[in-house]
Amino acid sequence: MGSVRANGAPSRDHHIPLLAQFIAERRPGVNVHDLGGGASHVVAYAPLMNLAEWGVAVEQPEYAVLALPRDLQTRMVIFGGIALLAAVLVAWIDVRRVVKPLRTLTAAAARIGAGDLASPVAMQRGDEVGTLARTLEGMRQGLCDLIEKRKRHEAELEKRVEQRTEEVTALLATSEAFASTLDLSALLEMILSESRRVCPGADAGMVAILEKHSGSLAPVASFNCNLEALQQVRLRPGEGVVGKVFQSGRTSLLTDDELEREDGDIGQDNLGHFKASCLHFGRARSALSVPLVAKQNSVGVLIVYDFDGPLSLSEHELKVLQAIGSHAVAVENAQLYEEVQQKEALRGQLLAKVITAQEEERHRIARELHDESAQALTALMMALDAVEKGMPAIPHEQREKLHHARSLTEGALGDVRRMIWDLRPIVLDDLGLGSAVRWYAQQRLEAEDIRVHVSVSGLRERLPARLETELYRILQEAITNIAKHAQARNAWVRLCRTNGRLSVSVEDDGRGFQVDALGPADQGGCGLGLLGMRERIELLGGSLAVHSLPGRGTHLTIEVLVEGNGG
CATH class of the missing domain: 3.30.450.40 (GAF domain)
Structure with missing residues (x-):
């Protein structure tokens, strides 16, 4: 609110100091007059163009002057705040419209990444988010298909592995059974x-x-x-x-x-x-x-x-x-083994027949030597004795010839008797294996200055004739080998029968030999040799073990069942 008045004495107006410059310069202007006490007035001056001495001054309280702009400002602030809130709300709604589906897609991607492919990505939108959702759903379905294919493939592989394992297990069991x-x-x-x-x-x-x-x-x-x-x-x-x-x-x-x-x-x-x-x-x-x-x-x-x-x-x-x-190589091996067994059995039968024939021939020759040669030599000795006694006046030279002839005859008779003992010792037929072995060991080894130690136990009853003969031949060969090759000072022969089993041991303290280095030709080098002994023992179903080292002597052990050989 203002007032217009004509004032011929402007000096009386209390706003004149604020307007003096405007009046003097005859130009319009506005100023604020602080009246103190918090009151301020806005004073405006404008000179009149046609009246040089005159001007118009208007004054009004500052609050009244600024009421309209302040009201406008308030309105603008209110409208601006409302607009800002509306914009924020619209932006929030728009962001929510985008962010929520993205969060849904993020959660779905996290589930897929964690291996949860059962939950579908369901989002029907036509924008880029919808495209992303459809792509993610396609990826989920593709992964499901791949996993399903992988499971089917793994199941097929497991089945094939199981079948292969079963096949290998069956083959292994079959191979082990075939090899057994x-x-x-x-x-x-x-x-x-x-x-x-x-x-x-x-x-x-x-x-x-x-x-x-x-x-x-x-x-x-x-x-x-x-x-x-x-x-x-x-x-x-x-x-x-x-x-x-x-x-x-x-x-x-x-x-x-x-x-x-x-x-x-x-x-x-x-x-x-x-x-x-x-x-x-x-x-x-x-x-x-x-x-x-x-x-x-x-x-x-x-x-x-x-x-x-x-x-x-x-x-x-x-x-x-x-x-x-x-x-089927196992079948072929079994066939070959059966053939070998048959041939071995045939060889054993032939060997047994050969040995039987040998023993019969030995017995026949021994009997002929005893009945013919020994008797003839004995008769010749008796005749020579009779000639010497019947001719007391025989010249000395002729008597020496008779003595020489008798000595030769006596030596021949001794040789014949030794041959008879070697071929078929009478003591074996009359007294059995123990006595025959003892006699032969003493006769054969003591002649070579070898002390003989013979031990016999459990042989009060006679062994079967075939077993006695075979064992005697084996021991005869072992004792002969000691006499010929061992260079021993002592020899031990032990025979022990217990619980239907006969154990035989022949040992010496001679020079010994390397058993592993002894070839078949060496084994059969003297008499039957080790090879012949083994063959005879195999015919009896027994076992023969030879332990020897150079300088440590030789130890031969024999184990044989008595019951399986006619006992």
Whole structure:
């Protein structure tokens, strides 16, 4: 609020000091007059253009002057605050609209990173966040698919590993079982047993082995078949399923019609024996044939039959059966061992016959020497004695010749008697092994200045004649070796019978030798030698051990069962 007044004496106005400069310069202006006490007035002056002496001065309290701008300022502040709050709210809402989905996506990504792929990323938006959500969901589904594929792959691998482990375990068990025996029959039973375990659906089966002497395949083991009828079968390589599998070396799984067609070339006799072996089953509906291979050569065939329908076999089971067939080197080894055993038994029989013939010949020669040569020499000595007594006046020269002839005859008679003792000592027949060994050791070793120590226990009863003879020959050879080679001062011979077992020991304190360095030629160098002793002991089913070192003497021990040799 202001007032307009004409004032001819402006000096009387208390605002004049503030306006003096404006009036003097005749220019408009505004100033603030502080009246004290917190009161201020705004004074404005403007000169009148046409009236040089006149001007207009307006004054008003400062609060009144500033009321409108302050009100406007207040309104502007209020409106600005409201606008700011609205902007913040809008920004907050917009940020929340973006941040919340991002947080959701972050949490989903964290779950996926932690391995939780079960929860889907569900967000339906058309903006970039929606695109990101769809990408993350696609990644989740892709990971789920990959994990599922990996699980299936791992499951398949585990199954294959289990099958392979089972296969290796079966092969290891089979190999250990095969390696544990050289008995062909037991080995074939193992093969059949393992085939039944792997192929439980099989109703019957057999193993046919190539006979070397005939070149034919002969069934030698079976299950659920009449083996007696099967053993009449002889198949040529290439004849029937068995012969074809043997010839080709490839596994064959045949069904009804195929089996009948492949067996069409089997001879009537063989076919009849085959049918007779499985009469209680009827006609086979399928058959699996596996070649038994050793060193890339077939030695036989394993065949299993199903009389109800096709054999149900997995690839794994088929591989196990084929692996069993590939381990047939054990069958070949068992065959070779059986052949060696047969040859060894034959050799033993021949050796026993040779030794028996030798003993009989020794006995015959000893008897002839005793009955003929010894008697003739004894008669000659008696005749020489009679001549000497009947001719008391015989010249000295002739008497010396008679004495010389008698001495020669007496020496020859002694040699004949020693030969008789060597060939067949009478004391062995009359008094037994202990007395014969004692007599021979004393006669043979004391002549070489070797002290003899003989110990005999448990031989009150006579041993079987064959056992006595064989042991006497062995001990005779051992004692002879001491006399010839040992250069010993003492020799000990011990015989002890306990609990059906006879233990014999021959020991000397001679020069000894290196047993490992002694070859077969050295062992048989004198008489029977160690080789001959071993052969005789093996015929008796006993054992012979030789312990010796250079300069430490020799110790020979023999163990033999009395009961197994006629006792």
